[in-house]
Amino acid sequence: MLAIALPLEVLPEPETSHAGAVLIELGIILLVLAALGRVAARLGIPSIPLYLLAGLVMGDGGFIPVSAGEEFLEVGAEIGVVLLLLLLGLEYSPEDLRNGLKSNWAAGLLDGVANAVPGFAVGLMLGWSPTAALLLAGVTYISSSGIIARLLDDFDRVANRETPVLLSLLVMEDIVMAVFLPIVAVLLVGASLVQGAIAAGVALGIVALAFVISMRFSHHVSRLVHSRSRELLLLGVLGLTFLVAGLADAVQVSAAVGAFLLGLTLSGQVADDVRTLLPPLRDVFGGLFFVFFGLMIDPRDLIPVLLPALALALVTAVTKIYTGMWAAKRNGIGPKGQWRTGLSLVPRGEFSIVIAGLGVAAGAESQLGPFTAAYVLILAVTGSLLMRFANKIPPPGTWWGASTSPARAPSPGATPSRVTGRAQRDAST
Amino acid sequence: MNIYETPLPGIGVRYEFQAEGGDHVGVVVRRDGKRDIALYDREDPDSCKGTVELSEGDASKVAELLGGTNITARLDTLSHMVEGLSIEWVTMPAVGGLTDKTIGDGRIRTETSASVVAVIRGDDGIPGPEPDFTLRAGDTVLVMGGADAVRSATSILTG
Numbered sequence: 001m002l003a004i005a006l007p008l009e010v011l012p013e014p015e016t017s018h019a020g021a022v023l024i025e026l027g028i029i030l031l032v033l034a035a036l037g038r039v040a041a042r043l044g045i046p047s048i049p050l051y052l053l054a055g056l057v058m059g060d061g062g063f064i065p066v067s068a069g070e071e072f073l074e075v076g077a078e079i080g081v082v083l084l085l086l087l088l089g090l091e092y093s094p095e096d097l098r099n100g101l102k103s104n105w106a107a108g109l110l111d112g113v114a115n116a117v118p119g120f121a122v123g124l125m126l127g128w129s130p131t132a133a134l135l136l137a138g139v140t141y142i143s144s145s146g147i148i149a150r151l152l153d154d155f156d157r158v159a160n161r162e163t164p165v166l167l168s169l170l171v172m173e174d175i176v177m178a179v180f181l182p183i184v185a186v187l188l189v190g191a192s193l194v195q196g197a198i199a200a201g202v203a204l205g206i207v208a209l210a211f212v213i214s215m216r217f218s219h220h221v222s223r224l225v226h227s228r229s230r231e232l233l234l235l236g237v238l239g240l241t242f243l244v245a246g247l248a249d250a251v252q253v254s255a256a257v258g259a260f261l262l263g264l265t266l267s268g269q270v271a272d273d274v275r276t277l278l279p280p281l282r283d284v285f286g287g288l289f290f291v292f293f294g295l296m297i298d299p300r301d302l303i304p305v306l307l308p309a310l311a312l313a314l315v316t317a318v319t320k321i322y323t324g325m326w327a328a329k330r331n332g333i334g335p336k337g338q339w340r341t342g343l344s345l346v347p348r349g350e351f352s353i354v355i356a357g358l359g360v361a362a363g364a365e366s367q368l369g370p371f372t373a374a375y376v377l378i379l380a381v382t383g384s385l386l387m388r389f390a391n392k393i394p395p396p397g398t399w400w401g402a403s404t405s406p407a408r409a410p411s412p413g414a415t416p417s418r419v420t421g422r423a424q425r426d427a428s429t
Numbered sequence: 430m431n432i433y434e435t436p437l438p439g440i441g442v443r444y445e446f447q448a449e450g451g452d453h454v455g456v457v458v459r460r461d462g463k464r465d466i467a468l469y470d471r472e473d474p475d476s477c478k479g480t481v482e483l484s485e486g487d488a489s490k491v492a493e494l495l496g497g498t499n500i501t502a503r504l505d506t507l508s509h510m511v512e513g514l515s516i517e518w519v520t521m522p523a524v525g526g527l528t529d530k531t532i533g534d535g536r537i538r539t540e541t542s543a544s545v546v547a548v549i550r551g552d553d554g555i556p557g558p559e560p561d562f563t564l565r566a567g568d569t570v571l572v573m574g575g576a577d578a579v580r581s582a583t584s585i586l587t588g
Contacts, residue, residue: 091438091439092438092439095436096436096438096439097438099436099438145439149439149440156477156479156480157476157477158437158440158457158465158480159443159455159456159457159465159467159477159480160467160475160476160477161445161455161469161474161475161476162475162476163437163443164435164436164437164438164443167437167438167439167440168438170438170439171438171439219551223567268551268552272460272461275461276461333475334473334474334475336473336475336476337473337475337476340475340476391476
């Protein structure tokens with residue numbers, strides 16, 4: 001670990017103003033993230049787990065005290081969540097969502113049951129409240145589309161024939177999250193069952209309405225914020241995003257969902273421009289969010305939850321692999337491709353932390369934060385390694401001396417594809 | 430030859446076909462215009478042996494080399510002369526010209542002999558718009574005709 005043990009308390013008090021102290025702390029934090037990002041790139045693992053670790057070793061019980069900058073970090077973390085979800089929404093066109101829901105819903109259902117139930121069960125076993133257990137179910141259910149999409153690109157697997165299956169599962173998970181977050185947000189307020197049901201109904205109604213608006217009126221909203229000037233576009237998009245996220249938060253739908261729905265709504269030229277403009281901003285504030293999450297956790301609290309987190313990580317890695325293999329098999333993918341699909345679903349990351357962060361902010365369960373941190377650390381790293389070596393790890397069919405069945409001729413008709421109209425085009429005359 | 434098209438949510442579209450020699454070839458067209466060409470493994474038909482990433486410029490170069498149609502490349506340049514025929518893509522201004530008026534209001538065919546072939550609005554192409562079709566700011570209008578006719582039609586459209 002980097003030994004920048006710089007207790008700011010030793011600085012003579014009157015000489016640094018508050019602003020100065022905040023800037024110094026932020027500077028140190030960002031430099032630590034920059035150094036860790038390099039380490040992650042060198043090791044070939046995603047940077048999220050390292051940012052989490054950075055947060056853990058700072059703050060209470062850590063080595064680097066953070067005091068002055070904490071307030072800014074908290075706001076920065078919130079902005080990070082909003083930007084993460086906005087760009088996730090921008091990744092998908094409404095068409096993608098419709099296709100995702102239509103094609104693989106059975107696999108999506110299996111995905112939900114097989115991966116959420118273990119989390120829920122372990123939460124109850126640890127003696128948590130049902131709400132906290134439900135949050136943990138969300139943590140174990142949602143794979144990290146950010147990590148997975150990046151690694152698919154890095155390992156040159158975008159064109160693989162199993163990739164659409166994998167992506168459609170991820171789309172479905174993200175849609176489920178948009179519905180799941182408002183329900184949890186309502187439950188966390190601690191409303192009674194009837195109040196909760198009504199509030200959840202209202203929240204879901206708002207989400208459904210936003211979906212309809214995003215499908216119908218997307219170009220109006222997009223035209224509202226579009227500008228050729230990067231400055232004006234950025235101001236318009238960020239302003240609209242924060243406003244929508246804040247309003248969503250005010251009506252208990254959670255800021256993250258508001259930002260996600262706005263991302264779905266923006267389309268066309270605006271979406272393209274924002275997709276190129278915002279990622280650096282998202283990465284900085286997203287980094288702050290992971291650090292802040294780690295900062296809220298005393299590393300000494302990790303020790304008691306380490307074993308259950310490890311056990312749950314193992315179980316939910318197996319259930320994800322099974323889900324992926326089953327979905328790929330149904331789509332006519334061969335044994336090796338099935339194995340790759342399964343292994344690629346294992347990484348958990350940013351959205352598990354977003355879900356747990358809601359609970360931590362509401363003070364739902366003291367162990368939820370440390371447990372999720374340990375769980376994500378384990379699965380972000382091992383999941384990435386499994387993806388990297390997917391072709392080197394023999395599929396389960398070969399473990400007992402049986403050879404893999406010879407690859408069948410691919411049947412593209414089994415994937416949700418269609419023959420294009422350009423199939424019979426003549427060469428140029 | 431059949432070309433199969435598969436949507437890749439969040440990335441783009443993948444096209445694949447089987448070449449006459451038996452090799453499987455895939456092309457991923459990403460939303461940012463980059464293209465990947467992939468060759469599939471004969472042992473494991475679901476996986477690529479390797480991919481080549483091409484920028485938009487690279488892709489059109491490769492298409493030229495492969496004897497692709499020159500027409501698409503010609504339409505990409507803003508206007509091109511094809512033996513006395515001129516083609517122009519006109520973007521409608523925010524105000525003025527025929528913006529928020531119908532095509533018939535401009536009397537383009539009568540005045541200039543050029544014709545409005547299609548209008549592109551957002552992601553939709555509208556071929557052969559009727560005279561009562563109302564143009565909006567930001568529409569792209571495809572005008573065809575003689576070089577002079579297209580020039581004067583453009584000035585009517587943009588005011």
